[in-house]
Amino acid sequence: xxxxxxxxxxxxxxxxxxxxxxxxxxxxxxxxxxxxxxxxxxxxxxxxxxxxxxxxxxxxxxxxxxxxxxxxxxxxxxxxxxxxxxxxxxxxxxxxxxxxxxxxxxxxxxxxxxxxxxxxxxxxxxxxxxxxxxxxxxxxxxxxxxxxxxxxxxxxxxxxxxxxxxxxxxxxxxxxxxxxxxxxxxxxxxxxxxxxxxxxxxxxxxxxxxxxxxxxxxxxxxxxxxxxxxxxxxxxxxxxxxxxxxxxxxxxxxxxxxxxxxxxxxxxxxxxxxxxxxxxxxxxxxxxxxxxxxxxxxxxxxxxxxxxxxxxxxxxxxxxxxxxxxxxxxxxxxxxxxxxxxxxxxxxxxxxxxxxxxxxxxxxxxxxxxxx
Amino acid sequence: xxxxxxxxxxxxxxxxxxxxxxxxxxxxxxxxxxxxxxxxxxxxxxxxxxxxxxxxxxxxxxxxxxxxxxxxxxxxxxxxxxxxxxxxxxxxxxxxxxxxxxxxxxxxxxxxxxxxxxxxxxxxxxxxxxxxxxxxxxxxxxxxxxxxxxxxxxxxxxxxxxxxxxxxxxxxxxxxxxxxxxxxxxxxxxxxxxxxxxxxxxxxxxxxxxxxxxxxxxxxxxxxxxxxxxxxxxxxxxxxxxxxxxxxxxxxxxxxxxxxxxxxxxxxxxxxxxxxxxxxxxxxxxxxxxxxxxxxxxxxxxxxxxxxxxxxxxxxxxxxxxxxxxxxxxxxxxxxxxxxxxxxxxxxxxxxxxxxxxxxxxxxxxxxxxxx
DNA sequence: CCATCTTCCTTCGAAATCGAAGATATGGCG
DNA sequence: CGCCATATCTTCGATTTCGAAGGAAGATGG
Numbered sequence: 001x002x003x004x005x006x007x008x009x010x011x012x013x014x015x016x017x018x019x020x021x022x023x024x025x026x027x028x029x030x031x032x033x034x035x036x037x038x039x040x041x042x043x044x045x046x047x048x049x050x051x052x053x054x055x056x057x058x059x060x061x062x063x064x065x066x067x068x069x070x071x072x073x074x075x076x077x078x079x080x081x082x083x084x085x086x087x088x089x090x091x092x093x094x095x096x097x098x099x100x101x102x103x104x105x106x107x108x109x110x111x112x113x114x115x116x117x118x119x120x121x122x123x124x125x126x127x128x129x130x131x132x133x134x135x136x137x138x139x140x141x142x143x144x145x146x147x148x149x150x151x152x153x154x155x156x157x158x159x160x161x162x163x164x165x166x167x168x169x170x171x172x173x174x175x176x177x178x179x180x181x182x183x184x185x186x187x188x189x190x191x192x193x194x195x196x197x198x199x200x201x202x203x204x205x206x207x208x209x210x211x212x213x214x215x216x217x218x219x220x221x222x223x224x225x226x227x228x229x230x231x232x233x234x235x236x237x238x239x240x241x242x243x244x245x246x247x248x249x250x251x252x253x254x255x256x257x258x259x260x261x262x263x264x265x266x267x268x269x270x271x272x273x274x275x276x277x278x279x280x281x282x283x284x285x286x287x288x289x290x291x292x293x294x295x296x297x298x299x300x301x302x303x304x305x306x307x308x309x310x311x312x313x314x315x316x317x318x319x320x321x322x323x324x325x326x327x328x329x330x331x332x333x334x335x336x337x338x339x340x341x342x343x344x345x346x347x348x349x350x351x352x353x354x355x356x357x358x359x360x361x362x363x364x365x366x367x368x369x370x371x372x
Numbered sequence: 373x374x375x376x377x378x379x380x381x382x383x384x385x386x387x388x389x390x391x392x393x394x395x396x397x398x399x400x401x402x403x404x405x406x407x408x409x410x411x412x413x414x415x416x417x418x419x420x421x422x423x424x425x426x427x428x429x430x431x432x433x434x435x436x437x438x439x440x441x442x443x444x445x446x447x448x449x450x451x452x453x454x455x456x457x458x459x460x461x462x463x464x465x466x467x468x469x470x471x472x473x474x475x476x477x478x479x480x481x482x483x484x485x486x487x488x489x490x491x492x493x494x495x496x497x498x499x500x501x502x503x504x505x506x507x508x509x510x511x512x513x514x515x516x517x518x519x520x521x522x523x524x525x526x527x528x529x530x531x532x533x534x535x536x537x538x539x540x541x542x543x544x545x546x547x548x549x550x551x552x553x554x555x556x557x558x559x560x561x562x563x564x565x566x567x568x569x570x571x572x573x574x575x576x577x578x579x580x581x582x583x584x585x586x587x588x589x590x591x592x593x594x595x596x597x598x599x600x601x602x603x604x605x606x607x608x609x610x611x612x613x614x615x616x617x618x619x620x621x622x623x624x625x626x627x628x629x630x631x632x633x634x635x636x637x638x639x640x641x642x643x644x645x646x647x648x649x650x651x652x653x654x655x656x657x658x659x660x661x662x663x664x665x666x667x668x669x670x671x672x673x674x675x676x677x678x679x680x681x682x683x684x685x686x687x688x689x690x691x692x693x694x695x696x697x698x699x700x701x702x703x704x705x706x707x708x709x710x711x712x713x714x715x716x717x718x719x720x721x722x723x724x725x726x727x728x729x730x731x732x733x734x735x736x737x738x739x740x741x742x743x744x
Numbered sequence: 745c746c747a748t749c750t751t752c753c754t755t756c757g758a759a760a761t762c763g764a765a766g767a768t769a770t771g772g773c774g
Numbered sequence: 775c776g777c778c779a780t781a782t783c784t785t786c787g788a789t790t791t792c793g794a795a796g797g798a799a800g801a802t803g804g
Binding site: 019020021024031032034035036055056057058059060061062 | 779780781782783784785786
């Protein structure tokens with residue numbers, strides 16, 4: 001997929017362009033060059049022409065789409081006790097998504113080999129015959145060094161520290177490989193659902209607290225830990241020591257794990273963050289109060305970041321996100337304390353991409369590698 | 373300066389490239405095309421060949437520089453009671469820099485007209501004859517809407533709210549005009565001195581507290597308030613109401629103005645932030661303690677941002693920055709509390725560009741407009 | 745001092761890209 | 775319905791860009 005043609009494909013795949021004219025506008029190439037290239041791409045079976053779009057006052061554009069047989073991407077999102085796995089076509093549309101149990105504590109070798117086998121599984125069961133796999137990618141619940149594809153100092157992944165995940169996964173497939181933090185993938189996935197938002201913060205509120213940032217339309221990786229807010233010190237009366245060794249980390253008060261441990265101590269049995277959401281929906285006051293407090297603490301941290309980054313939107317996802325009081329108190333804290341200029345057009349809402357956000361994000365980022 | 377040629381000029385002007393070979397590497401153009409273009413640019417008097425560079429194991433490169441007669445930029449940095457003004461050549465090198473008294477409280481019309489006159493002044497006195505002015509720009513001690521060039525909701529600039537600064541300045545000069553927040557300009561200026569740092573936080577500690585951010589080599593503007601940290605709530609025993617109406621803003625404790633007011637209450641007379649620095653250098657314990665506390669508070673705020681953005685460096689500038697205890701306690705707070713991954717290669721130090729950082733930044737940003 | 749390697753830069757035919765003009769298709773309006 | 779304005783897409787000659795080959799200048803190492 002040599003240079004300029006890859007650019008055109010990417011624009012179509014990412015949903016930015018649907019016609020030759022749009023491609024010309026967005027790519028900066030002359031309309032005639034675009035036509036030539038598109039003809040070639042159609043000739044080689046990567047693009048297909050599909051009906052006509054709506055007129056904007058003149059001749060209707062001929063819609064372009066990636067051919068469903070252009071290729072497949074196999075993507076995964078690893079959690080502590082289960083993994084979501086999916087196959088996407090090159091435009092990022094899911095063919096299948098499954099959730100399977102999987103213990104990350106089994107260590108990297110076992111988990112990655114299991115993932116490779118699961119991908120083969122999905123391909124055999126759902127892959128249209130003759131359509132080649134073009135890339136594989138996975139999200140990891142911990143920091144990933146963007147340069148090397150290694151996991152770096154994860155807090156809840158025993159045995160994974162410094163493990164070369166990308167390398168191991170690449171040994172199974174001779175293809176472009178993507179390994180990225182799960183919250184970062186969520187951010188990349190949500191970005192497709194927020195086309196007007198150049199800078200976006202995506203909060204993953206589950207048993208941990210993660211956050212991914214898109215700045216100017218691109219994922220901001222920093223040194224691999226960018227977006228981390230879980231070990232920010234929060235204002236609090238009591239004093240709790242976090243697993244990281246510091247006192248009063250956000251994670252120690254507002255993560256799903258923290259909420260669950262408090263509830264369990266109070267004799268209210270919960271096993272997963274979703275159970276907390278259920279309690280809130282049932283109107284159990286202890287749970288509601290806890291969730292509301294968590295939202296306030298998270299919101300106070302976001303306050304600093306909103307003033308600093310001025311995002312266009314804050315998206316809340318993760319297994320705790322369906323709990324209404326969570327987002328309500330995040331909103332309250334942010335709107336109350338941030339600069340008017342920063343909140344004037346700021347939208348704070350729950351995920352538009354749903355539980356597959358990370359898989360979609362993996363697809364989106366993989367495209368860049370596959371169509372390079 | 374049509375497209376591709378502008379790109380080449382910009383690479384030379386910004387100091388990224390010094391030879392045809394480097395231009396070819398950085399611009400992505402073929403070496404032969406670069407040679408052609410460079411020949412034209414030399415022909416039209418914008419570039420000059422100047423001696424030979426150092427060999428990297430083969431033939432020595434022929435050094436390229438922007439012609440001193442290619443053009444001038446007039447830039448300013450407005451403060452509350454004075455302004456720095458300068459002329460730069462197109463490679464951003466200052467020809468003159470002057471500081472003149474100037475009351476921003478006189479309102480936008482008077483100030484901007486004064487600035488225009490001062491620019492004419494400088495040109496008459498120091499502009500080489502026949503070299504055209506190619507752009508003007510200024511820094512403003514308040515938020516600027518990047519889209520319109522208007523000042524938005526500034527806290528200490530009576531009469532400036534919503535004033536179209538860029539428009540008024542443009543009325544004096546029919547040229548590209550840049551209006552930008554002063555801390556943002558400082559960030560753009562420092563960035564040239566930190567060539568290996570893709571993402572950079574630049575703190576301006578003066579009578580106020582400002583901050584500018586470069587993300588992936590580009591200034592991050594957000595909605596015009598990006599980088600604002602002055603109204604972050606800090607942990608504190610007492611309770612102070614800030615001018616913004618909220619309690620316990622960083623600015624109310626750690627800004628130069630706040631330090632000065634405390635010192636004056638204690639009967640130690642200070643009029644400018646530099647006086648505070650002098651007291652610290654004289655070993656006056658009240659001043660040192662205050663500055664150290666300010667550094668700690670600032671550092672605690674930076675903690676959150678460092679974890680989130682993972683900058684490559686934090687640069688401290690502004691009139692308070694020469695006070696050693698300030699940066700020492702910022703360092704202490706950040707290194708103590710941030711994630712190891714975020715601080716591993718993080719450099720925290722004082723300005724490399726000195727007091728002209730904002731002027732240099734204005735030049736750097738103006739170039740993009742002038743050579744577009 | 746000479747062969748060899750590296751890097752810088754230019755030359756020149758091949759290939760890609762452009763842009764102006766025109767062909768095609770559609771909506772709007774009298 | 776016919777005409778105009780608008781937008782999409784193609785054709786084709788002019789221009790730009792590329793890339794392979796080679797010349798120029800210096801480093802390296804016998």
